Amino acid sequence: MRKGHLSTHTVAIFLFGLGLIVLLNSCYSSKKENKGGSKTQIQTVSKSPPKVPEAALPPYMADGRKVYRQVCLTCHQANGKGVSGLNPPLTQTDYVLGDKNRLLEIIIKGSEANLKDNTSEYANVMQGYGMLGDKEIANVASFIRNSFGNKAEPITVEEVTSFRSANKK
């Protein structure tokens, strides 16, 4: 009888302890989730751009993406974020989203045109891509202005043509 009484107590304490251990575990795991949470979210956003039906996309997006993959992606990366210390990002920056002619100048003449100084945070130079056609330049410029979370007015072929004729040597 006495033994049985004791074991009931033991069981009760054991259960209580177990409950608290579960609580403790949840305390730890919630901490972990908090740690990684924000980073994971950013990845999800950057990896799966909002799915818009193909037909709804203006043609410069598909054509610009092709040019981007060929000549820009290695340095500026698939997510447009560049490489810390080496290649500048294309996301939320004035040189991509601001004045169209400034962006065209960088694409056509290379980064030295606008970013030349030893204090730049980014080590690598970018060559000019003046060998690309006006349409390709318009497409890729419009693509980067509307990718990686960017949103800005596209650049037209006419704007590229007139930039080039105004900047002829």
Next chain:
Amino acid sequence: MSKTSHKLFDLRAKWLFFFIVILLFSGCKEKQENSVKEPVLKISPDNEGIIVPDGFGVMKVADSLGAPRHIAVNSKGGVYLKLRKPIDGEGIIYLEDEDGDGIADSKKGFADYGGTGMYLDKNYLYASSDEEIFRYKLNAEGEVTEPNSPDTLVTKLVSYRTHATKSFTMDGDGNIYVNIGAYSNACQETDRTLGSPGVMPCAILDSAGGIWQFRSDKFKQSYGEGKRYATGLRNVVGLDWNYKLNKLVVTQHGRDQLNTLYPDLYDMETSAKLPAETMYIINEGDDAGWPYIYYDQFQNKKILSPEYGGDGKKTAGENAIDPIATFPAHMAPNDLLFYTGDMFPEEYKNGAFIAFHGSWNRAPEKQKGFLVAFVPFNDGKPSGEWQIFADGFAGIEEVYSPSEANHRPTGLAQGPDGSLYVSDDAGGTLFRIVYNKK
């Protein structure tokens, strides 16, 4: 009798319950307060997400450190970190662990310049900006005594945007070996430009693209006072003196962009895999062949660079030295350390740890690196293939862009007890790896 014992039991149960609650509470808190009596290293239960071999443990010494590059640990376990950019005017951080649990308790800063290089001997702390090398006097405790008046040992080294960092090491005999990285990818007339030919001979090599030797007891030395010790090295970030060999050993960052610059010769996949990242034993006067060649680790040959007429097959550089170890392309070996401690198992003794910063130039392929590698050494030569020692710094399974990585290994240092410290310039964290198998 039974009643008394019941009461007694109740009391005991209450105490036990109380005790459990207190235990739980302390478990939930970030820091345990009861570490006063026995200093026990606070190894993370999950090793901070870092994957290490069986018997090793990882702890986070400190975080939110900005962008720490190379690091050094003094005889009492204090850690100096060189920051890429100063924070609030402080480019060197000194961390101390007062209670012996391994977690930094105090943080001091000094030196108003950014940079990468750092080295410590018995009497001085040495640190580099992108143009200079300074030294700071230490007291018997290994602490910098006059943080505001260092001696300038080396000055006016070339520094442009590309490969500007000045990593260095010393040989215990009063000589400094500093990397002056080539301010170019492959010495094209116009850097990183489609169709631009290689300059012949490459003029950059006069003042960069190699290792220069200076004295540690002379002030304000520049090119005139130093010596070009080795040439043909594109950019060396990891270098260490191997006391078994009594020679300098370096790890080089191989060239980029074979596909973007020569799309007809190299497809994207080949470009992601070439060339090898290389480790060299350096003798005075050596030439490692940059920019005229690169090392192809699949053909095991020095291949003529496309800028100089190469096609991916033609060999060249007969007089250039061969690497003693090769690693997958673009992983960016950012520090090298020969392990001389007693804490780790015997097979690690005198072997090489390499901090790989992680690649960017493999895009659109998956990136690689973000790890600490180990190369076993015997009689001063690699005695086996390289292996991954510590992995998982990126914090995600697949990295497509280095901006996604949580941590990027950058600097290595050995503690007085034989611990291995790893700095991370992306997440601003300092890790410490210990061997704790009972």
